[in-house]
Amino acid sequence: MGDGVSVGTTKSALIEQGHWLTVQDCKRVLVVVHTVTFGQRLREVFGLLAADLRIQVVFTAAPHAFGAGVPQYLQSLGIVTVPWEEALQAEFDLALTAGSRGVHELRTPVVRISHGAGHIKLLTDTASLARGERRSPGMLSRQHLVHDGRVGPAAIVYAHERDVAELTRSCPEALPVAHVVGDPCVDRITVGMPRREQYRRALGIEAGQRLVVVTSTWGPASTFGRLDALLPQLLSQLPGDGYRVALLVHPNVFAGHGTWQVHSWLAGCRARGIATVPPEADWQAPLIAADWIIGDHGSLTAYGTLTEATLLLTAGPGREIAAYSPAARLAALAPVVSPAHTLADQLDYATRQRRPGQYDHVAALLSSAPGQFHRRMRSVLYRLLELGEPACPPAVPPPPLPPPLEQWAAADTGVA
Known part of the structure; x- marks a missing residue:
């Protein structure tokens, strides 16, 4: 991305495949960042695509109550964003998100990424629960996965097999798109020890x-x-x-x-x-x-x-x-x-x-797949993009000094 483009600048080349682009015929992946925490987890995912000349990665900061700091965080990584409203109108081959707010409006298949060490906090908005229905954590609840009666994401990735077992009870209709890929933080901490x-x-x-x-x-x-x-x-x-x-x-x-x-x-x-x-x-x-x-x-x-x-x-x-x-x-x-x-x-x-x-x-x-997040996650992404994976294993970098x-x-x- 060219120098001198600030975060939030509308850069049509990031959305439209103009005939003047240097690298053409790319699959386009939208990374939707709601909060800094979500951005940190998504970094482990979009990094798997970073070096592939067949893929153009585009970023947007989605509205969120805790969205302050997202533009600065992305800018610190050298990332240019497109406005959320523009991203909603554009066509992409895939979208990556760790949050749920507004993603049902996207005109592209969505991959939902789990974040954090397991699913800790139970759903706080209980208004839509049936009488006697047990609360589940957000990423395992029907309220966060189903919109207008249909499962929204094209893929949902979890860290542990027990998450899928809980999904069987809380939102069984999401089972066909659920994948167990492990936890990138587990793998990076292990490599860094x-x-x-x-x-x-x-x-x-x-x-x-x-x-x-x-x-x-x-x-x-x-x-x-x-x-x-x-x-x-x-x-x-x-x-x-x-x-x-x-x-x-x-x-x-x-x-x-x-x-x-x-x-x-x-x-x-x-x-x-x-x-x-x-x-x-x-x-x-x-x-x-x-x-x-x-x-x-x-x-x-x-x-x-x-x-x-x-x-x-x-x-x-x-x-x-x-x-x-x-x-x-x-x-x-x-x-x-x-x-x-x-x-x-x-x-x-x-x-x-x-x-x-x-x-x-x-x-x-x-994690029920320690040491395997980057390999499994990359396989999910490339399968959805209908691309062959790079002929080398994905790296698991240790935390920086x-x-x-x-x-x-x-x-x-x-x-x-």
């Missing part, structure tokens, strides 16, 4: 120091929603020389409240050298590098079961979590942080109590 010491050095973790990573999903029951209870422990109960702390906050928190506001609330952390990882940053390297992970019912805590870190949980909303999800299983095993004891003592206690393989069966719930924690802790956020 041998580089743990490199990640620690890149983050600036010195010999003898321990890294505490605090993870938070979004919503009032999240760690961030209750940060006033945990923050005093982080700021005052960990000896500064021996511990480094990084906060991994869900991008929806930044999108919902605004980056300035989030950093303003965390100004005390910044002053004490606690790093807040930007919402667009790759979160996997800090997770791999952690000695302890303090987290809630969100995906990052569940992904922590793949690492060497000792896990501690903050209290979560049990009734809003799917009982078969990795988050629910983890909540039954991991110790819970208490305000009645010093945080350093609780970290040490959790380390002593951890048993080898304690969370192995939780980690196994993240992160910047030093000091860079995230001292980032210029406009907060005094």
Whole structure:
């Protein structure tokens, strides 16, 4: 894509196959990005098509309540977007999306991509449920998969066989288009684990120091929603020389409240050298590098079961979590942080109590096809595009080296 084209610019060449295009007769794939979180998961998918000269990938930012930051995130990747309204009117060979809002209006077959560590949160909009009908997570619910009485997506990809088993109950009409492909985050974390010491050095973790990573999903029951209870422990109960702390906050928190506001609330952390990882940053390297992970019912805590870190949980909303999800299983095993004891003592206690393989069966719930996401996902895409796959296996890149924690802790956020 040419230099000097800003995000949001209408660029007709991205939509229309003009006779002057350098690379012609391409299959055209539309990537629909609703939120930064969805964009991060979709990056694992559209990257499988990136080097194929037979395919032109086009991007659009779809309307969403948590859509703030999407244009900036895509621009940071060198991506030019077309307006959503223009994308709705155009013809494509395939569309990729991790969200459901508005995609039924597209004039193209759609592939729905699961995101997160399993399907954790149960459907919140229960108005359309029949009396006595059990709630399912969004990507497994008829409300998110069926429009005007018909299954919308041409393909729906899941991480685990148990998702398809749940789909049999919740939306059996979607079974013919369901595919189990695994989880790209599981595969990338697994590939990155041998580089743990490199990640620690890149983050600036010195010999003898321990890294505490605090993870938070979004919503009032999240760690961030209750940060006033945990923050005093982080700021005052960990000896500064021996511990480094990084906060991994869900991008929806930044999108919902605004980056300035989030950093303003965390100004005390910044002053004490606690790093807040930007919402667009790759979160996997800090997770791999952690000695302890303090987290809630969100995906990052569940992904922590793949690492060497000792896990501690903050209290979560049990009734809003799917009982078969990795988050629910983890909540039954991991110790819970208490305000009645010093945080350093609780970290040490959790380390002593951890048993080898304690969370192995939780980690196994993240993917029933470990190491196979990129191969299986590419096969689904090329089959729908009616193209032969490239004659080489898809690469599974490890997470990139992160910047030093000091860079995230001292980032210029406009907060005094």
